Amino acid sequence: MSSSNQATRQVHERAVESLREQGYRLTPQRLLILSVVAESGGHMGVDQVFRLAKEAYPYMDIATVYRTLHLLKKLNVVTEVAIGDRLHYELTDPEGRHHHMVCQICSGAFNLSPHYLEQFRHTLMQEFNFEPDLEHFTITGVCSTCQGQPAKG
Amino acid sequence: MSSSNQATRQVHERAVESLREQGYRLTPQRLLILSVVAESGGHMGVDQVFRLAKEAYPYMDIATVYRTLHLLKKLNVVTEVAIGDRLHYELTDPEGRHHHMVCQICSGAFNLSPHYLEQFRHTLMQEFNFEPDLEHFTITGVCSTCQGQPAKG
DNA sequence: TTAGCGGTTGCAAGGAGTCGCAATAACTGG
DNA sequence: CCAGTTATTGCGACTCCTTGCAACCGCTAA
Numbered sequence: 001m002s003s004s005n006q007a008t009r010q011v012h013e014r015a016v017e018s019l020r021e022q023g024y025r026l027t028p029q030r031l032l033i034l035s036v037v038a039e040s041g042g043h044m045g046v047d048q049v050f051r052l053a054k055e056a057y058p059y060m061d062i063a064t065v066y067r068t069l070h071l072l073k074k075l076n077v078v079t080e081v082a083i084g085d086r087l088h089y090e091l092t093d094p095e096g097r098h099h100h101m102v103c104q105i106c107s108g109a110f111n112l113s114p115h116y117l118e119q120f121r122h123t124l125m126q127e128f129n130f131e132p133d134l135e136h137f138t139i140t141g142v143c144s145t146c147q148g149q150p151a152k153g
Numbered sequence: 154m155s156s157s158n159q160a161t162r163q164v165h166e167r168a169v170e171s172l173r174e175q176g177y178r179l180t181p182q183r184l185l186i187l188s189v190v191a192e193s194g195g196h197m198g199v200d201q202v203f204r205l206a207k208e209a210y211p212y213m214d215i216a217t218v219y220r221t222l223h224l225l226k227k228l229n230v231v232t233e234v235a236i237g238d239r240l241h242y243e244l245t246d247p248e249g250r251h252h253h254m255v256c257q258i259c260s261g262a263f264n265l266s267p268h269y270l271e272q273f274r275h276t277l278m279q280e281f282n283f284e285p286d287l288e289h290f291t292i293t294g295v296c297s298t299c300q301g302q303p304a305k306g
Numbered sequence: 307t308t309a310g311c312g313g314t315t316g317c318a319a320g321g322a323g324t325c326g327c328a329a330t331a332a333c334t335g336g
Numbered sequence: 337c338c339a340g341t342t343a344t345t346g347c348g349a350c351t352c353c354t355t356g357c358a359a360c361c362g363c364t365a366a
Contacts, residue, residue, distance in 0.1 A: 027315080061317070067354095110281070116276055116277070127269070128265075134292070
């Protein structure tokens with residue numbers, strides 16, 4: 001009865017609702033992949049999700065993991081985060097959208113409120129009549145802890 | 154003696170200089186790939202570069218195209234632009250860096266001066282002490298011509 | 307509870323991009 | 337101009353991700 005279990009249950013309920021509402025089927029594979037991501041607490045690479053899901057259900061296929069992750073993303077249940085050149089997935093922040101700042105040195109990810117992008121969006125629309133899609137948006141750079149350290153690679 | 158030929162020649166000279174300065178060798182493959190990009194006038198996908206280069210030199214390998222494009226990018230001779238989920242390459246703008254706005258509907262690409270990102274960069278550094286890497290930066294969205302049209306896909 | 311429609315899965319094949327390696331060839335010093 | 341050094345190429349194998357397809361199974365209606 002930990003708060004983590006409770007959060008996980010809520011996530012499941014909301015996801016199940018989204019799936020049924022839109023006519024998608026509730027398959028064990030989808031629920032399993034969802035619970036793997038939900039229980040991780042943070043963002044996970046596709047291969048991590050695959051490995052953990054396969055432990056629970058050995059027939060799990062990597063294609064199903066990709067398809068399910070894409071679906072959950074479309075339903076706004078999970079959020080896609082680009083870390084390095086790999087996509088990661090995490091539960092969508094119920095507090096509202098946020099963006100990420102990812103450190104090129106330590107790979108740490110930090111949340112960034114959409115607030116900081118609002119002005120930028122506003123400018124683009126004013127000046128260029130260009131409606132930017134800033135939903136899934138990651139800024140790479142060097143975090144405060146790593147500043148002064150040499151870049152890796 | 155068109156201005157395009159002249160521009161191309163200048164690009165070659167500068168690229169050759171960069172290569173020699175840093176101890177890289179001047180190979181026919183590198184010069185060919187460079188001239189293909191230089192003569193295109195805009196941004197090119199890797200496969201387009203490969204096809205054109207292979208017409209001129211049938212032994213050209215796709216791996217060489219990738220390696221050369223990455224090298225020219227490192228030398229700041231070409232600039233990498235993310236269009237959709239594919240990387241494109243163009244000659245680095247001698248007028249200074251610019252970013253791109255790419256329309257999700259018509260795939261048109263528009264230049265964006267770094268000026269518009271400066272304030273955003275400043276905010277991130279002030280508030281989070283996070284030094285963002287905004288060198289190669291593309292914003293997707295819907296351009297003014299396509300607004301009101303249905304999104305593709 | 308059951309039949310059957312059609313969305314999903316697992317598999318295998320395919321495309322994009324990367325990497326290791328042996329052969330090649332661009333540069334250097336003599 | 338030539339031989340040696342070593343960066344670079346072309347190739348094949350490999351990884352990551354996507355796609356086509358036949359078998360499967362979740363869901364609905366009777």
